[in-house]
Amino acid sequence: MVRTRAxxxxxxxxxxxxxxxxxxxxxxxxxxxxxxxxxxxxAFSQEIFPSDPTxxxxxxxxxxxxFARYFVNxxxxxxxxxxxxxxxxxxxxxxxxxxxxxxxxxVFGFLLASLMIxxxxxxxxxxxxxxxxxxxxxxKAMIIPHLANVFGLFLMRQYMMTIPSELLEAAKxxxxxxxxxxxxxxxxxxxxxxxxxxxxxxxxHWNNFLWQLIVTNVERLYTVPVGxxxxxxxxxxxxxxxxxxxxxxxxxxxxxxxxxxxxxxxGMTMGALKG
Amino acid sequence: MRRTLSIGGALLVAVALSAxxxxxxDDAATLTIWQTYNDEEYPVFKEIVESFKxxxxxxxxxxIRLPFAGAEPKIQTALTTRTExxxxxxxxxxxxxxxxxxxxxxxxxxxxxxxxxxxxxxxLSSCYYEDTLWGLPDQTNGLCLFYNREHFRxxxxxxxxxxxxxxxxxxxxxxxxxxxxxxxxIGLSNSLWWTLPFFYTHGAQFLSDDGTRCVLNSPEGxxxxxxxxxxxxxxxxEGGAWRAGGIVHDxxxxxxxYSMILNGPWAVESLKRTGxxxxxxxxxxGPAGTATNVGGNNLVVFRNTGQPELASEFLRFVASxxxxxMWASRLGQIPVNVKASDAITSKEHPYLAVFVxxxxxxxxxxxxxGYPEIENLMNPEMQAALDGTKSVEAxxxxxxxxxxxxxxxx
Numbered sequence: 149m150v151r152t153r154a155x156x157x158x159x160x161x162x163x164x165x166x167x168x169x170x171x172x173x174x175x176x177x178x179x180x181x182x183x184x185x186x187x188x189x190x191a192f193s194q195e196i197f198p199s200d201p202t203x204x205x206x207x208x209x210x211x212x213x214x215f216a217r218y219f220v221n222x223x224x225x226x227x228x229x230x231x232x233x234x235x236x237x238x239x240x241x242x243x244x245x246x247x248x249x250x251x252x253x254x255v256f257g258f259l260l261a262s263l264m265i266x267x268x269x270x271x272x273x274x275x276x277x278x279x280x281x282x283x284x285x286x287x288k289a290m291i292i293p294h295l296a297n298v299f300g301l302f303l304m305r306q307y308m309m310t311i312p313s314e315l316l317e318a319a320k321x322x323x324x325x326x327x328x329x330x331x332x333x334x335x336x337x338x339x340x341x342x343x344x345x346x347x348x349x350x351x352x353h354w355n356n357f358l359w360q361l362i363v364t365n366v367e368r369l370y371t372v373p374v375g376x377x378x379x380x381x382x383x384x385x386x387x388x389x390x391x392x393x394x395x396x397x398x399x400x401x402x403x404x405x406x407x408x409x410x411x412x413x414x415g416m417t418m419g420a421l422k423g
Numbered sequence: 424m425r426r427t428l429s430i431g432g433a434l435l436v437a438v439a440l441s442a443x444x445x446x447x448x449d450d451a452a453t454l455t456i457w458q459t460y461n462d463e464e465y466p467v468f469k470e471i472v473e474s475f476k477x478x479x480x481x482x483x484x485x486x487i488r489l490p491f492a493g494a495e496p497k498i499q500t501a502l503t504t505r506t507e508x509x510x511x512x513x514x515x516x517x518x519x520x521x522x523x524x525x526x527x528x529x530x531x532x533x534x535x536x537x538x539x540x541x542x543x544x545x546x547l548s549s550c551y552y553e554d555t556l557w558g559l560p561d562q563t564n565g566l567c568l569f570y571n572r573e574h575f576r577x578x579x580x581x582x583x584x585x586x587x588x589x590x591x592x593x594x595x596x597x598x599x600x601x602x603x604x605x606x607x608x609i610g611l612s613n614s615l616w617w618t619l620p621f622f623y624t625h626g627a628q629f630l631s632d633d634g635t636r637c638v639l640n641s642p643e644g645x646x647x648x649x650x651x652x653x654x655x656x657x658x659x660x661e662g663g664a665w666r667a668g669g670i671v672h673d674x675x676x677x678x679x680x681y682s683m684i685l686n687g688p689w690a691v692e693s694l695k696r697t698g699x700x701x702x703x704x705x706x707x708x709g710p711a712g713t714a715t716n717v718g719g720n721n722l723v724v725f726r727n728t729g730q731p732e733l734a735s736e737f738l739r740f741v742a743s744x745x746x747x748x749m750w751a752s753r754l755g756q757i758p759v760n761v762k763a764s765d766a767i768t769s770k771e772h773p774y775l776a777v778f779v780x781x782x783x784x785x786x787x788x789x790x791x792x793g794y795p796e797i798e799n800l801m802n803p804e805m806q807a808a809l810d811g812t813k814s815v816e817a818x819x820x821x822x823x824x825x826x827x828x829x830x831x832x833x
Contacts, residue, residue, distance in 0.1 A: 362497050362500050
């Protein structure tokens with residue numbers, strides 16, 4: 149491959165620009181992490197790296213300020229909600245993509261229309277139902293109302309429609325039952341989109357602040373975002389501790405993103421895919 | 424954010440409709456309190472609850488802690504399903520909204536005029552909405568001038584003598600500012616609440632007496648805001664703390680970028696911990712003398728409570744002389760009960776004594792339902808004047824016109 153001078157120049161410019169942009173974007177995260185390791189009085193010192201890094205901030209937020217408990221709550225709520233929501237959306241997506249039943253298009257259109265209503269509008273009616281069921285202050289209330297995910301259904305359906313129906317027919321001819329077709333053909337072929345949906349729903353539930361605050365009245369059920377908000381308003385000035393708390397809240401998402409980048413990016417372009 | 428606000432509005436309408444039905448819990452022996460105290464205040468508040476229970480051994484009191492940031496939507500949602508607590512601690516601006524939508528218990532019959540006389544007038548006035556008493560203050564605050572004594576010494580100024588007038592502040596500021604090192608005499612936030620001390624020291628009123636028009640664009644108001652703009656543009660002693668992306672005032676004060684800032688009593692304890700040598704002075708006097716704004720929190724009782732007597736007794740207990748004396752001396756906060764003010768001696772509480780003094784000339788902000796919306800209209804106009812894209816007069820005129828429209832539509 150012969151590179152012309154112009155091409156090399158273009159490449160250099162492009163990478164320089166991208167590097168600068170990456171530094172600008174990543175700097176706040178960098179600052180957050182570095183500050184979390186500093187001594188309380190050193191939060192605004194000139195040095196970039198702490199001369200005497202400490203884990204004290206993490207120890208204090210996890211034990212004294214209850215973040216260990218909040219973290220466990222968040223993990224339980226976000227992972228179980230993401231798991232079940234993905235599971236249901238996958239099954240529903242299969243039905244809407246490959247099955248025929250009376251009024252299918254109408255039902256699908258109706259469900260899609262519900263996406264037009266801002267999520268905030270559901271908060272009060274959902275809360276009223278939770279309260280009526282007596283589910284206040286329970287994991288049930290924090291998880292169950294969000295298991296039916298229309299956006300997930302839409303995402304799954306669009307993807308599954310691209311899987312050739314011939315495959316399913318062949319399997320049926322070979323004697324596969326409905327459940328077997330779903331499990332051995334649809335799910336394996338849809339793994340990329342299933343992973344994407346899991347990550348998106350996990351991220352949503354991990355960050356969900358208002359709902360978890362509204363359905364809980366006890367600190368032992370608070371999740372990381374609620375705990376962090378409480379901590380922030382109570383301690384305006386404890387920057388090193390605040391940053392340690394923020395690190396803990398970002399950690400799972402950052403780790404997930406690191407290992408599953410591909411699926412996040414596919415999730416963004418998947419909507420553009422024509423069904 | 425805007426979405427949250429408008430939905431909050433819808434929720435409140437629903438409350439107003441349901442509130443007429445009456446009802447409430449029958450559980451005669453439980454009081455539920457939702458509060459937003461911080462980690463230092465929370466243990467003291469629990470002690471207060473315990474000592475209240477000494478006189479009422481049979482009752483249970485559930486104290487529930489909420490993050491300040493989510494308290495409003497949570498209360499609004501609870502109100503629509505009547506799962507609100509008996510008592511909540513709310514910001515002064517939220518009280519008017521709750522009262523206006525008929526969610527609160529009228530405390531008129533439960534709080535005697537003798538007791539009202541004990542309460543710091545500016546704090547008590549924040550509990551009124553349309554001439555009715557809807558709460559009792561548990562905490563009050565206002566802004567004062569914080570200054571860095573180290574900077575004062577370095578500039579050859581007397582570290583025991585903060586500027587007494589705005590003119591003095593300007594001349595101090597010129598000595599303190601060192602643009603090459605990025606150090607400025609003062610750093611100021613933009614929003615309306617943080618600008619009120621400027622308006623009040625110039626004798627400018629916020630709303631007309633009948634509460635229907637915004638009069639911040641009066642000649643006094645224009646002069647007041649012109650001063651704030653001049654500190655930045657003409658004298659170049661203000662470091663642009665109001666700018667998006669600028670160093671916010673309390674941060675700049677902590678890391679030595681701003682020699683003076685306006686701040687409230689809540690900042691004292693944390694600043695002490697940073698080890699900065701700082702002093703607190705009264706807001707510099709303008710043509711109308713020194714004056715400040717009022718913020719704080721009030722305790723309210725919801726109208727669906729089953730125990731209006733008990734709940735209002737708890738509110739009186741928190742605002743009582745004895746409790747406030749303990750609260751103020753333990754936590755270094757301004758007592759809301761004037762009889763407890765003598766607990767704050769300038770020897771023991773040098774900073775707080777200044778705030779107690781300043782609160783005597785504090786001016787309450789008018790209780791209107793749409794205060795957050797007024798801030799939203801005002802702030803961008805003030806920003807435009809500060810960065811020089813609009814003249815002060817034009818900015819205040821257009822803000823006032825917008826606010827008038829809002830008030831008329833209420």
